[in-house]
Amino acid sequence: PNYSKGLQSEHERWVAEHLIGGPVFITDYPLSIKPFYMRLNNHSSSTGEETVACFDLLIPHLGELVGGSVREERLDVLSARMDQSGLGGPEYEWYRDLRRYGGAPHGGFGMGFERLVAWVGGIENVRECVPMPRWPGRMLL
Structure with missing residues (x-):
């Protein structure tokens, strides 16, 4: 991964599974990769780059469970x-x-409910936790 390009899903899973071995919060992402509405921090990173007040909660096998920021x-x-x-x-x-x-x-966050169910239930594939699965030609409403 590159500091100014952010983490991909495989990086998120690797950090939680191998580097930490459990859930981990990643905070203060670089300003250059985040939306305009995230609050600019009053301090810079160790590289001198400006950061924003945000976080991701990463969990093993699934990656990001929760993401949020101060606005x-x-x-x-x-x-x-x-x-x-x-x-x-x-x-x-x-x-x-x-x-x-x-x-x-103020701030806000979003949590993937299906990801939470998968993590708590020990289910490897989040697709098995979708309450109303849909695909082309099939959608129940």
């Missing part, structure tokens, strides 16, 4: 990041307004 609440920093990402047009002004008129510091 950028500082309007000046958010505007600069949006401009750098090519999102500076008027169609995104509503997003800036969320911070301009009283945004509070």
Whole structure:
């Protein structure tokens, strides 16, 4: 893996299985590989590169179980990041307004429920934990 390119799923599994031997949190990813809405850290990494306040929880055999971040609440920093990402047009002004008129510091995360079931149940393939499997030509709703 390359620091400025992030971890692929096989890297995530290897870290949790072989390097750590269990669940592990990876934090403070490089700014260059993460979305504009993640909060810029006040400190740099050991390489001097800017990082964002985010995390991934990696588990053996499955890789990422949970991913989350603190959201950028500082309007000046958010505007600069949006401009750098090519999102500076008027169609995104509503997003800036969320911070301009009283945004509070906050964060969020997402967890793969099927991955959690697979990990707790000791199931190697997450596809065996999908409650409503679907494929081309078949979808139950």
